[in-house]
Amino acid sequence: MTVRAEERVQSPQGALQTIRRGLALSPELRKGLVGTLLIAIAATAGRVVVPIAIQQIIDNGVLDGGVDMTVVVTMASLALGAILITGLATGWMHLRLAKVSETALSGLRIRAFRHIHNLSMLHQASEQRGVLVARVTSDVDQVSRFMQWAGLMLLVNGLQAMLAVVVMLTMSVPLGLVVIALSPAVVGMIKFFQTRLRVAYLTVRERVGQMLALIAETVVGAPVIRAYGIEDRTRARLEESIEAHRSAGAHAGRISSVFSGMSEVSSSVIVAAIVVVGTLLAANGSATTGEVIAFFFLVQLFVQPVQFMGEAVNEAQTAVAGWSRVLDILDIAPDVVDPGEDGVDLPHEPLGAVFADVEFRYPRPGETASEADASPALRDVDVAIPPQQKVAIVGETGSGKTTFAKLLTRLMDPSSGSVKVSGIDLRTVRFDSLRDRVVMVPQEGILFRGTIADNVRMGRPGASREEILSTFRTLGLSDWLSELGQGLDTSVGERGSSLSVGERQLVTLVRAAIAEPDLLVLDEATSAVDPATEVRISGALNQLTSGRTVVTIAHRLSTAEAADRVLVFDDGRLVQDGPHAELVAEGGIYGRLYESWQRGT
């Protein structure tokens, strides 16, 4: 279960280091927090005003030789003033804390978002994406929640407990010592319950996860459950898992409830001790009645925050862990770097490409490809693709064809060797120029929520409706477009979900075509389009790309047959190279692939 990993608790040194790193990255936070701390001290002072007022009023206003209303009213007014002033301080503290921390965190969130886009692990390890999303969402939210709630509580309650102790000792040293002497027992009890509560809530969270996964299965797998008549088995499993969650929750709830009860009992023990010691002190004149009574109130001010402390510390640990995960991501250096100002632009001419002794090993996060020591996904690749050639790449899954395409578009850099386009090493080309001239259409028809026009415009921002329509026309997709209710303004839904997989691929093709790249790389870009349509658009595409260089990863050998040249990959090596007919005659891997494919159709 991932919960455990995410809940990992840091050592105090680790936590401090994280906080130091975090503050270094967000200097505005450090400056803001010091000021907020000062205000917080003033704000907390308001909480001990009342016990002091009680002591003063009882001792000097009520009991000191009969009631003296002047003293009472004066004291009450002073207390009122103190409460109002500290109230203003409390308000100021909240406002300031929210502004400082949220501004810093939004900055951190945006910085992490941009940084992740620069890491190639984002598109290489798709299983990592959920985790990366968590870095810019829940992890940052956790820190924010901590700053505004638990952290604030920690601060205010800590200060309150300290102030309560100071006031106690000022009023009466012996009574204060009684409270201090008893507090280790209270702390011990709190620790005892906190440990158990943590474990209990961890179990609850695990069971929630299991239960939700099972419910998701029930909903998503509804047709299978119906068709195979396994409703009863499913019901039994659900019941078991829902009951497991209930009993875990009830167990945790019971612990937490007993904890609250025990806190109450322990504070009453302290009050009882105050009563006994206070009465004895009062009898021999070393404490006043007002002081003893004020202590009844001060004990509450002291015990309450100690109770909260455990909870807040737990939250703090979670938040620091989240913070450190965000910082860890920012520490990963981007492995494919834009040369920026120092870079060169690709010339405006048909583009050819040369792979010179290229090897590629997949790096782990934080490594560059040249540091990676995995077994090579691609090796000894030496090949030149002249401008305007139509090349098909063929090979089984895992043979290295997609790696080849990603190196050609500089989604990754080779571990050794070089990839040159028009004689220029790709590593020295400015991203603006590169992305303008070299475009890859990935296999998954990836769309954004918005209209079809919005999605196509990503290929060329500012393209007019007429230009977009004419691209659809050229690709022979006007009929399809007009069948959609709203034409270009049809909204494609979340990730394009309102369109079929094949239809999504059509839109991505138009998006690439309107960008008019000089080197177009297609990764099985029409795999889900129905055969009749595919035949139609592949012809149109050929026309559209005449005069440009096109490299296609082919899943159907019909594509390879139509290409000028076929590159066959096997186990990371380029094993065959030549026109279709030649390779068929040659036999080898391509011959076998061709034969089995013909048999299947």
Next chain:
Amino acid sequence: MAARHPEPNQIPVAGNARHLIGRQLRRAPREFTLGGVGTTIYAAMTVLSSFVIGWITDDILLPAADRGDVTTASLAAAAGAVIGVGLLRGFGIAMRRTGAYYSQYRLQYRDRIEVTSKYLDLPTEWHRRHPTGQLLANANEDVEAASFIASPLPMAFGVILMLIATAVILIVTDPFLALIGFMVGPAILVVNYTYQRRMRAVAAKAQSLRAEVADIAHESFDAALVVKTLGREDDEVGRFGSRSDELRDRMVEVGGLRAVFDPVMDSLPNLGILAVLVVGAWRVDQGIITAGTLVSFAYLFRLVALPMRVFGWLLGELPRSIVGLSRVESVLDADESFAYGQSTPDQAGGAGARVSDIAYRYEDSDVEDLLPPSDQRASNGTGELGRGVESVTLEVPPGKTVAIVGPTGAGKSTIAHLLVRLFDPDTGRISFDGHMLLDIDRESLADSVSIVFQETFLFNDTIYNNITLDQEFPEDQVYSAARLAMADGFIQGLENSYSTLVGERGASLSGGQRQRIAIARALVRHPRLLVLDDATSAVDPAVEGQILEGLRGLDTTVVIVAYRRSSIVLADEVIFVDDGRVIDRGQHEDLYRTLPEYRNLIDAYEKESA
């Protein structure tokens, strides 16, 4: 997630709140009773504890301070009283909170069991109308929201008891002190309620912005390849940043609300205590109350004022709970159902099926909010608008293999799904070995008919259990089904063989492997009618051929929705459908010769290979 309207803050509360609280109390009576008893003890002890403090002040502390009167017995009595009341109060608190937790989890348990059970009973059409996300949210967040009321309820009850007791005592003791109570108490309520309402509104906005931020991150990271290859990073950062900054603004607003309300909430009880001290001192001066009574009331104010916040909490949560419950109830009250009959066809061997003049039309909108009125539907245009089949008549002879062929969207899957009674036709009849499909009982239908879907679904379980689905089969039968599905080979190659856990939705396997396990799942049941709905799309053509060859040796009727010519030619008969109708039927060669549309379609598939 689907947009959720209406906003929780805009629904009528009073009547719904009665319904909500009444229903929930009835559904967890034992747990609520526990909480109720606990809270009564807690309330009584809270009031009592303040009197203990007053008594100690008057009878122990003052005599000691005035005259040095201290006896061991009186000290022991005082300590005993404080600890005794503390023990009982602690006990009451523990019981009250235990009751609250128990009720909350019991309510969640009952609603989850009922909601998921209902999901299993509701017809396919209903499922189609409700997006997965919504159904998951219903069984999770909505159920939770509806149960949330359980947690402040016992406390609220206790606070009401305390307020009544305090009011009575105050009035009896001194109307002037009572006046302070009647001013401060309602003020706390009003401020707290306003605070909760406003906070809830901003928090809801922040929550939905948080969801938007997450959505953008998801979308953007999923589309990383496109973002990168089209050089769109800056635009993405802009899009993400503007949402993130808006979230920041809302959070600052939350801080602003706290800045205004927190000090007021903190100060009100303190102001009350100060007022009690001033008025109380005056009354002591007049000889109406004792100093001890004054201390009691100051202490009582402290103890009662804090828990009063529970009302704000309760009132603040009510709208959300009401919305949650109404969603839960709209599922539980859905009156659609899917009934099975009693007949149990008992023939052996391949079954014959006859479809007579059926029509089935998908509803023209497919998203429905869970909240009543349920006619508020939103079309999201999935391209299934009004599609379906009509006037379909066909016969599947026992023991034969029939291929259904046609272009995308022609209705092939619909016919396949109707044949296994995933849903029922609007008009027309389907019979199975002479029995009406509607009349067959659930068990025998599941035993005699199996379908393998286009989209494979595996449970998070072992391969073995995914094949048997926990039904008892001889082990040999499982292995031979797997062999027939060409799955045995790769399964044996896995480290744990048939005991391999496939992960969520079978994530650890490839698409083709998942499909083969799904086929084994169907075959192990020795179905008398096997329907393959494009079930081998991810399987290598050569392997597909071997699977289909193997099926010919079985004593089973097979209906196959097919694309590849190699599979089509294996069928005894081909049914060609287009636009929801059966265009023609016959042998592949004949159709190919006589039917130009059919020829074009097959040729298009062919061109894919040429």
